[in-house]
Amino acid sequence: MIIGGGFGGLDAARALAGAPVRVTLFDRHNYHLFQPLLYQVATASLSPGDIASPIRWVLRHQQNVQVLLADARAIDPSARRVTLDPGPGISYDYLILATGAAHSYFGHPEWAARAPGLKTLDDALEIRRRVLLAFEAAERERDPQAQRRLLTFVIVGGGPTGVELAGALAEIARQSLRQDFRSIRPESARIILLEGGPHVLATFPATLQRAARASLARLGVEVRTGSVVTNVDEQGVQFGGEHISAQTVLWAAGVAASPLARSLGVPLDRAGRVLAEPTLRVPGHAEIFVVGDVCALRQDDRPLPGVAQVAKQEGTHAARNVARAIRGEPVLPFRYRDFGNMATIGRGSAVADFGRITVSGFFAWLVWIFIHIFWLIGFRSRFVVLGEWAWAYVTFQRRVRLITGDRLRPDSP
Amino acid sequence: MIIGGGFGGLDAARALAGAPVRVTLFDRHNYHLFQPLLYQVATASLSPGDIASPIRWVLRHQQNVQVLLADARAIDPSARRVTLDPGPGISYDYLILATGAAHSYFGHPEWAARAPGLKTLDDALEIRRRVLLAFEAAERERDPQAQRRLLTFVIVGGGPTGVELAGALAEIARQSLRQDFRSIRPESARIILLEGGPHVLATFPATLQRAARASLARLGVEVRTGSVVTNVDEQGVQFGGEHISAQTVLWAAGVAASPLARSLGVPLDRAGRVLAEPTLRVPGHAEIFVVGDVCALRQDDRPLPGVAQVAKQEGTHAARNVARAIRGEPVLPFRYRDFGNMATIGRGSAVADFGRITVSGFFAWLVWIFIHIFWLIGFRSRFVVLGEWAWAYVTFQRRVRLITGDRLRPDSP
Numbered sequence: 104m105i106i107g108g109g110f111g112g113l114d115a116a117r118a119l120a121g122a123p124v125r126v127t128l129f130d131r132h133n134y135h136l137f138q139p140l141l142y143q144v145a146t147a148s149l150s151p152g153d154i155a156s157p158i159r160w161v162l163r164h165q166q167n168v169q170v171l172l173a174d175a176r177a178i179d180p181s182a183r184r185v186t187l188d189p190g191p192g193i194s195y196d197y198l199i200l201a202t203g204a205a206h207s208y209f210g211h212p213e214w215a216a217r218a219p220g221l222k223t224l225d226d227a228l229e230i231r232r233r234v235l236l237a238f239e240a241a242e243r244e245r246d247p248q249a250q251r252r253l254l255t256f257v258i259v260g261g262g263p264t265g266v267e268l269a270g271a272l273a274e275i276a277r278q279s280l281r282q283d284f285r286s287i288r289p290e291s292a293r294i295i296l297l298e299g300g301p302h303v304l305a306t307f308p309a310t311l312q313r314a315a316r317a318s319l320a321r322l323g324v325e326v327r328t329g330s331v332v333t334n335v336d337e338q339g340v341q342f343g344g345e346h347i348s349a350q351t352v353l354w355a356a357g358v359a360a361s362p363l364a365r366s367l368g369v370p371l372d373r374a375g376r377v378l379a380e381p382t383l384r385v386p387g388h389a390e391i392f393v394v395g396d397v398c399a400l401r402q403d404d405r406p407l408p409g410v411a412q413v414a415k416q417e418g419t420h421a422a423r424n425v426a427r428a429i430r431g432e433p434v435l436p437f438r439y440r441d442f443g444n445m446a447t448i449g450r451g452s453a454v455a456d457f458g459r460i461t462v463s464g465f466f467a468w469l470v471w472i473f474i475h476i477f478w479l480i481g482f483r484s485r486f487v488v489l490g491e492w493a494w495a496y497v498t499f500q501r502r503v504r505l506i507t508g509d510r511l512r513p514d515s516p
Numbered sequence: 517m518i519i520g521g522g523f524g525g526l527d528a529a530r531a532l533a534g535a536p537v538r539v540t541l542f543d544r545h546n547y548h549l550f551q552p553l554l555y556q557v558a559t560a561s562l563s564p565g566d567i568a569s570p571i572r573w574v575l576r577h578q579q580n581v582q583v584l585l586a587d588a589r590a591i592d593p594s595a596r597r598v599t600l601d602p603g604p605g606i607s608y609d610y611l612i613l614a615t616g617a618a619h620s621y622f623g624h625p626e627w628a629a630r631a632p633g634l635k636t637l638d639d640a641l642e643i644r645r646r647v648l649l650a651f652e653a654a655e656r657e658r659d660p661q662a663q664r665r666l667l668t669f670v671i672v673g674g675g676p677t678g679v680e681l682a683g684a685l686a687e688i689a690r691q692s693l694r695q696d697f698r699s700i701r702p703e704s705a706r707i708i709l710l711e712g713g714p715h716v717l718a719t720f721p722a723t724l725q726r727a728a729r730a731s732l733a734r735l736g737v738e739v740r741t742g743s744v745v746t747n748v749d750e751q752g753v754q755f756g757g758e759h760i761s762a763q764t765v766l767w768a769a770g771v772a773a774s775p776l777a778r779s780l781g782v783p784l785d786r787a788g789r790v791l792a793e794p795t796l797r798v799p800g801h802a803e804i805f806v807v808g809d810v811c812a813l814r815q816d817d818r819p820l821p822g823v824a825q826v827a828k829q830e831g832t833h834a835a836r837n838v839a840r841a842i843r844g845e846p847v848l849p850f851r852y853r854d855f856g857n858m859a860t861i862g863r864g865s866a867v868a869d870f871g872r873i874t875v876s877g878f879f880a881w882l883v884w885i886f887i888h889i890f891w892l893i894g895f896r897s898r899f900v901v902l903g904e905w906a907w908a909y910v911t912f913q914r915r916v917r918l919i920t921g922d923r924l925r926p927d928s929p
Contacts, residue, residue, distance in 0.1 A: 172652040189653075189925050
């Protein structure tokens, strides 16, 4: 049994192709999501269909896999059973847990409604709706102070997601919407990126951090490092001694592993991840493996980062260990091969860290495009997304500026 | 003031380009929707972004137009004011009402939750979700009778929308999903089209009605004419003495004009449309014009049909009459030029009625594609949609099979 059809779960299922096992993969969405491009759905560049594929379609040729749409609620490791919703409990011989992580609101779950995170397609559509509704409300608004608040966008968290969101929002305001309004000047919007630590892109080398910050400044993003958010209220955001009045607050900080990990009854780290053995096994449960963001593992005295590449490699490795265990062979420790880290900052700019080589600017952006297109599932998506990007680059337009859902006010629940 | 950014309202705004007027266009969606292709979003062939464009983007170069996102709640013709939500009331000198129509549930509004109609993007996404969730639930289900009910799809209404939905659903079941499931055979799904009258496509010539029926039969759609629905309950649909047990019921019958028309206090027809003067003026209100599905007009002793072409021509005509009235010239009566009617029935088949010429089959389908591509707003959408269709034709696949929204059961509210 595999729970989760993200990067880890999907690669685990694929690695079991041809193995003498029956695989059941559960996910609470019917699609596999290419999360690195999710911010482009949130910022109206790509459609959901461009970056998501039905899991059962991806695995349609693999006859030993059945895909089921269901939410796993709890694991009973002693009975080797998983409780599902909807559906009855299901037993397993081996379990690969790949349920990922959500954002952590630093012990303030009540901020979530005011400051949505970006983990699912529905999150992305909600962010797109809020951003577009804020511009619409500003166009209707007569009071300059209220207009100002509607045109202020705060992004909390200066990791890759926060940086990419801020860059894309700046481009929407400065370029895509320029001709469309009569009462407001969209290019006057304030976009503020708050980071608690001393630098944006904390996991990147210092040269790339500086390059990213310079790119953000060129786009007119106000970057405030050392700014720990202490409150998110109806009016805006409080950090340090300062309060910013903003209609739209987006959350791209903190990580909290899937709550399913707790039901295993084994030690977790502070983010709720399972402290796995080097083989990806759960201590005390030889038949359970954890991969991706729900797994905490250290390598060379540093924690493995929560990125797609780690999840994919762990998924494949866990599946191979399951196959080894079934054949009666010893399971092997996992070793992560780091191919590099990247982030884009708006149009024509990116940073890329390949260990000994680091690049920034336009060339890094081309590399970023090439790698992300290559990674997308299916020739079809690659072709469409490449076309969208080429079009957007030439026209400065964002095609998918649609407000779906029934609400007309940016502040209605 | 123009209320409504559909075919009628948008063409009215465009016809006022260069006129010495200030135009404000209100819509409760931020997008203009190409409704003739909406069924392709509902059946996972196209993304919302392929058939919808932000109204303010479409009109961005027309400096005398301001577009505002708001819902018009009531018109006070004596005060020449419109009540908006959100926002204060706004006064007008001339008003073009183009708010369209919704489905009519024959006096049973309680059926709407069980049998959604297809008028907005959100409707289309809801239908897509229900159809895909039904297949997912069937794959989980063990009881054959319950599985049968989950794989039964009833479409009420044999007009173009109902016929196109039925054809597309049949293709999903017979082709697109064929390899994706392990416990069910999607091609065994029952698709039933219920029509109260004696023929499907009632407004088309008899030869084309027969051709459409034959095409539906080839796709395995059960067409039941003379079947007036008397109840929609939790289990399924009642018509005549028969009850069909079906999880998914889709509504494509009846027309009820926008309730805004009632606030004018003038005579309406049974569907709630304003009985307009031949000039499209509202009787007794020289400064109000009605166009599209909210306007009832007869020509050559027959009512004008509720199609996009009528709305577009009326929109343009109403705008020109407003310009004439401002210049002190007499307003002119409207005359509809009928360029023909079309409907598709699945892959590679359509019917087209051009008055003296009628065609059906593959050639009609090519004509249908050509005309609909030509009509779409923006070179961009034309290019993308043509690409999608070519891809789908070659691969039999539907790209956008995504279930968004949080529900995992097809029957949860």
